[in-house]
Amino acid sequence: xxxxxxxxxxxxxxxxxxxxxxxxxxxxxxxxxxxxxxxxxxxxxxxxxxxxxxxxxxxxxxxxxxxxxxxxxxxxxxxxxxxxxxxxxxxxxxxxxxxxxxxxxxxxxxxxxxxxxxxxxxxxxxxxxxxxxxxxxxxxxxxxxxxx
Amino acid sequence: xxxxxxxxxxxxxxxxxxxxxxxxxxxxxxxxxxxxxxxxxxxxxxxxxxxxxxxxxxxxxxxxxxxxxxxxxxxxxxxxxxxxxxxxxxxxxxxxxxxxxxxxxxxxxxxxxxxxxxxxxxxxxxxxxxxxxxxxxxxxxxxxxxxxxxxxxxxxxx
Ligand code: FES
Ligand code: FES
Numbered sequence: 001x002x003x004x005x006x007x008x009x010x011x012x013x014x015x016x017x018x019x020x021x022x023x024x025x026x027x028x029x030x031x032x033x034x035x036x037x038x039x040x041x042x043x044x045x046x047x048x049x050x051x052x053x054x055x056x057x058x059x060x061x062x063x064x065x066x067x068x069x070x071x072x073x074x075x076x077x078x079x080x081x082x083x084x085x086x087x088x089x090x091x092x093x094x095x096x097x098x099x100x101x102x103x104x105x106x107x108x109x110x111x112x113x114x115x116x117x118x119x120x121x122x123x124x125x126x127x128x129x130x131x132x133x134x135x136x137x138x139x140x141x142x143x144x145x146x147x148x
Numbered sequence: 149x150x151x152x153x154x155x156x157x158x159x160x161x162x163x164x165x166x167x168x169x170x171x172x173x174x175x176x177x178x179x180x181x182x183x184x185x186x187x188x189x190x191x192x193x194x195x196x197x198x199x200x201x202x203x204x205x206x207x208x209x210x211x212x213x214x215x216x217x218x219x220x221x222x223x224x225x226x227x228x229x230x231x232x233x234x235x236x237x238x239x240x241x242x243x244x245x246x247x248x249x250x251x252x253x254x255x256x257x258x259x260x261x262x263x264x265x266x267x268x269x270x271x272x273x274x275x276x277x278x279x280x281x282x283x284x285x286x287x288x289x290x291x292x293x294x295x296x297x298x299x300x301x302x303x304x305x306x
Pocket of ligand 1: 186187188189190191192193195206207208
């Protein structure tokens with residue numbers, strides 16, 4: 001379960017994630033500190049995927065081919081991420097464990113997109129939710145963006 | 149050219165081409181492979197070193213720029229009191245995952261804790277914003293820097 005609190009700049013369309021909560025069923029937790037770090041890292045990557053990481057390839061040419069054009073989140077783009085583990089025991093895993101390597105990446109895009117819809121009744125259907133896309137949706141009088 | 153500088157608290161004289169990239173000089177010629185090259189274009193901060201105490205990107209510097217300067221790489225970190233505190237805090241707070249950003253992060257963090265006593269988290273975020281980390285989501289790194297500053301302040305009190 002992922003929950004994001006966001007702010008949208010109505011002038012620029014920029015979305016800022018202010019707070020983030022991730023609740024994860026990760027089976028038995030061996031090392032709570034590293035569990036939390038895995039989740040926080042996954043959420044940060046997921047927020048990049050949700051807001052800025054864009055593989056732009058017009059005519060098959062990769063245009064975002066450096067860290068100057070393919071933007072990944074910096075320490076200023078990532079909010080404080082609160083992580084809670086649901087205590088569990090995975091019967092099919094060794095010692096009741098599950099992997100938590102990638103699971104946290106799945107939450108941020110839907111969590112942020114739902115927060116956007118909740119804040120301004122606009123459903124953005126194309127990731128990443130860039131300022132340009134947000135602004136276009138805000139200026140469009142229709143309730144939802146047409147999903148292709 | 150004969151390059152004279154202080155490298156990790158040792159006065160050294162190095163025979164090198166003046167336009168040798170500093171990251172190559174350190175890693176390939178001097179074997180100081182703690183410094184990492186991520187992007188090579190000044191975007192990621194993995195190659196950060198301290199030049200006269202200031203964080204600098206060694207992938208964007210040439211050897212001649214080090215003439216007469218005081219250079220610190222991650223290899224010297226454990227030999228300084230505040231550097232060791234930063235390193236300890238990174239280990240204790242789970243601030244390392246793959247470790248590729250860590251040398252650059254720790255040197256940037258060291259410059260930060262030398263400049264600010266007990267900085268706010270927002271200040272730490274700003275200070276580290278030139279160093280990308282793909283693994284940790286930054287929270288644990290910021291925890292570590294915070295703890296390091298607290299440890300250092302406690303040490304100073306009699
Ligand atoms: S390698 Fe120097 S900034 Fe990326
Ligand atoms: S620990 Fe992997 S990039 Fe920071």
